[in-house]
Amino acid sequence: MVLQGKKSVPAVQRVLIDDQDAGQRIDNYLIRVCKGAPKSLIYRILRSGEVRVNRGRIDQTYRLKAGDEVRIPPLRLSEAKPVEFVPGREFPILFEDEGLLVIDKPAGTAVHGGSGVSFGVIEQLRSQRPQARFLELAHRLDRETSGILLIGKKRAALSKLHDLLREGGVEKRYLALVKGRWPNPVQHIKLALTKYLTEDGERRVTVDKESGKTAHSIVRLVKRWERFSLVEVQIKTGRTHQIRVHLTHLGFPLAGDDKYGDFALNKALQKEGLKRMFLHAASLALPHPISGEPLSFAAPLPPELAAFVARLDQTEKSDYGT
Secondary structure, X not given: OOOOOOOOOOOOEEEEOOOOOOXXXXXXXXXXXXXXXXXXXXXXXXXXXXXXXXXXXXXXXXEOOOOOEEEEOOOOOOOOOOOOOOOOOOOOEXXXXXXXXXXXXXXXXXXXXXXXXXXXXXXXXXXXXXXXXXXXXXOOOOOOOEEEEEEEOOXXXXXXXXXXXXXXXXXXXXXXXXXXOOOOOEEEEEOOEEEEEOOOOOEEEEEOOOOOEOOEEEEEEEEEOOOEEEEEEEEOOOXXXXXXXXXXXXXXXXXXXXXXXXXXXXHHHHHHOOOOOOEEEEEEEEEOOOOOOEEEEEOOOOHHHHHHHHHHXXXXXXXXXX
């Protein structure tokens, strides 16, 4: 469908949409099926009207329907790109049926390729399951965050998952270890956040009360020691780096956070046995995206985090929690 060179141009493609692809936005569909085409090219051919659905012009927000005929014009890429081998990998499965896959993602693994990462969870799952017609991330976790990750196995299920996430129909709770003594049993944090780029081009997030997007976290104190506190954070919005930035802004950086944390503390913690960021997606509840049946999942702390908590219990006094 997409040319991987400069000299010849493939013919126009006409694709009939089936139930698996119904419900997807046309821009996302083209990004997926036109392998190797930059997003700028995809949006350019949409704006110019070269892409047609049922012989008519559409905009990038059009949602495909079963039976639609999509006209995809010839696409020319500047140079060939070798296909990199992606090793297949299965991850601990918390739940799976015909429409939904729920896994326990390990820390240190990106959810998808990009930004210097060749491949992530979703590419490895697709490689491991070549017979699967559809596997798509419903949401994301930071590379160093472990825990529960939702993956759609049908287009209809993925679309419903996105609706639930957008409308607050998914309850997500994380466990985080922070520097300092968290003072309140329960505390709501409502601080707007905005993204920016550092001089090195890295993405960062900061509190911005004037032009930031609304962000709401609910923090519950689980246990408190002399130097640290273990907190559960329920996120009511899903902003990038929300938990990390909210807690750091209040003076309680996450242990091991290499972007917003206490860097001197992180270096010391590595010698004490904590070699990663202490943030774990521990529980999640939602209605099943197809049947509506209530579902709830829990992922225990990974061994390296549980071991560090046990070490704190041995070396520091606790005055909150058991």
